[in-house]
Amino acid sequence: MMHIGIDLGTSGIKAVLIEDLTRVITVASEPVAVSRPRVGYSEQDADLWVSTVLTCLDRLAADAPREMAAVRGIGISGQMLCALILDAGLKPLRPAMLWNDQRALVECAELLEAVPDIGRRTNGTPDPGITAPKLMWLRKHEPALMDRARMLMLTKDYVRLALTGEVASEPSDAGGTQLLDVASGQWDADLCRAVGWDPAHLPPVVDSWAEAGRLKPDLLQRWGMTGPVSVAAGAGDNMGSTLGAGGARPGDAVLTIGTSGVACIVDASFHPGPERAILTSAHVAPDVFLSMGVVMSATASLDWVGQVTGRKVPELDVEATAFIAAEGPAAAPLFLPCLTGIRTPLNRPDMTGRITGLHPGVTPAMLAYATMEGVAFQFADCVAAQTEVGVRPERFTVVGGGTRSALWLKLLATALNRPVSMIEGADMAGPRGAGRLAAVAAGAPLSCLQEPVAAAGVIDPDPDLRDVLAHRRAAMWAPV
Incomplete structure (x- = not known):
């Protein structure tokens, strides 16, 4: 059986066509640019993730059209901890703040003071790389934009949205936001309140291995796939690599x-x-x-x-x-x-x-x-x-x-x-x-x-x- 694994790195994206879980048929990779408009800032254009993935899959289809036609599933692992804010039309309101963005130092201290036990409920102690402090920074510094915010997206979830039209996340990546209670795998209303984020503006959380949508018909046609092609909820990068090893x-x-x-x-x-x-x-x-x-x-x-x-x-x-x-x-x-x-x-x-x-x-x-x-x-x-x-x-x-x-x-x-x-x-x-x-x-x-x-x-x-x-x-x- 044929499947595609996609890895969304910070500086590059790789797509691999795999047969029977082990045999690599062909690989496509492309670099992606990081923007650093000020010292300590690290951002990316979310639509660049999508266009780069499409380019990589175009190359897989060109290199191995027969095997590409037989693909039945796509999985995505990706860089974690970003803050990508979408409007009501599910379009980005600004570039995504990445895992190595360091501007939210003050907000980390504020969050820890507001929720002293946050490190025992979420993935760890507040850090400027984690999503929640970034949301607090945006509320302070870009309030008009945050008033228009209607969805928080993570890197691989935005790419999956482009491939399927469906909104979802899964626990491994969602746990990096510090809005998820890790033990239960559920969004936590108290944590959202402390950060100032509306829980209604979070995607549903499903199992990492669950089907979180199917490839759109126009993309099936683009890559010559017979379909249907299931797209898994996916994984944060460390979790995906650990599983793959x-x-x-x-x-x-x-x-x-x-x-x-x-x-x-x-x-x-x-x-x-x-x-x-x-x-x-x-x-x-x-x-x-x-x-x-x-x-x-x-x-x-x-x-x-x-x-x-x-x-x-x-x-x-x-x-x-x-x-x-x-x-x-x-x-x-x-x-x-x-x-x-x-x-x-x-x-x-x-x-x-x-x-x-x-x-x-x-x-x-x-x-x-x-x-x-x-x-x-x-x-x-x-x-x-x-x-x-x-x-x-x-x-x-x-x-x-x-x-x-x-x-x-x-x-x-x-x-x-x-x-x-x-x-x-x-x-x-x-x-x-x-x-x-x-x-x-x-x-x-x-x-x-x-x-x-x-x-x-x-x-x-x-x-x-x-x-x-x-x-x-x-x-x-x-x-x-």
Whole structure:
């Protein structure tokens, strides 16, 4: 059976034509521009999401017309936490405020004061990236626009509206608005009142794998589809990628070493951890939640080392690997690589990076090693914090650009003191997860969400590094 998985990233959109949940037929991707009209602002034209998705699907149809005709479901995962305000005609009133928009700092404090227990009811502590503080900012600064507001939309939900004409959302993405009671999966009137948003202007919430509309007839014709084509409610990006990497059962943990890093752990119960800056949302498989610890700067930290040393990242990886084989960790400086603050476990966006142990003999290879080690320690800190609040990781899978480095994987496994698995097609985790939701929406059994993803290898902790890394991790936090 043919399905399409669409992943709506902040800087690019990818659409993948998938057969039988695993075999990739063809892929189309396109960049999307982000507007930053002022420092701290981050916005996108919502209709650009739609036009880019249509372009990607045009390319799939051109590349594989026979397979495209047989598509039965479409699933979408997308960047979370945006604030897109629609008018009565379901047209955007302004550009969408994105997850990395930072203008609503004051409103975060106001919301926490108004609802002190919000972190135990929603996905976490108020943050300027989350939707609710953005709505409060808009009410203060663009009141005439907010008077015309009739619907709040999230990224993938707006694209699905364009594909089907239907308004809906689902718990994984809706949980990022801080208007949803995560434990119950229902919009919360008290939270809406605190933010100043009318609950009548929120979409209905359905299961992530439910059919939330069918592809419009003109689009069926455009892409040569026989139809009908079910469009699933979909997923927030972290949830879609976790599902696509095989994370659907309690105890599954998917660690993403990307520009930032995320430790996503599937949990049978709702274990909020706002005091440790943990995000907790509904997952996109039945009866489970997703606990998320965030490393704010992962591969971005290594990119920075490349900038200051004049080395390319692959060169740094080779040099760091040679260094550790020849000299061992003790010769390297210690780097706390929180270049853009620390989310989990301290919630300190104001923190900056710290390097100790610098001397004239420090080389780019040593700095690269210290960076990979420091990021691995931050992942271990996230998992430790999640364990403290009751989450129980059992099986670790790692995805993201950092997985190209065998050294980084060894450091991560050793810092966690747990084996970590690689999977086939890690770069397709988001679209694959969306495709699985599409399959269920089109009639496949719910059990297909839990089908395993083939492992490409397992990396075990290095017993020769375990003790020295434990000592260095403790020293990283020592006062200087």
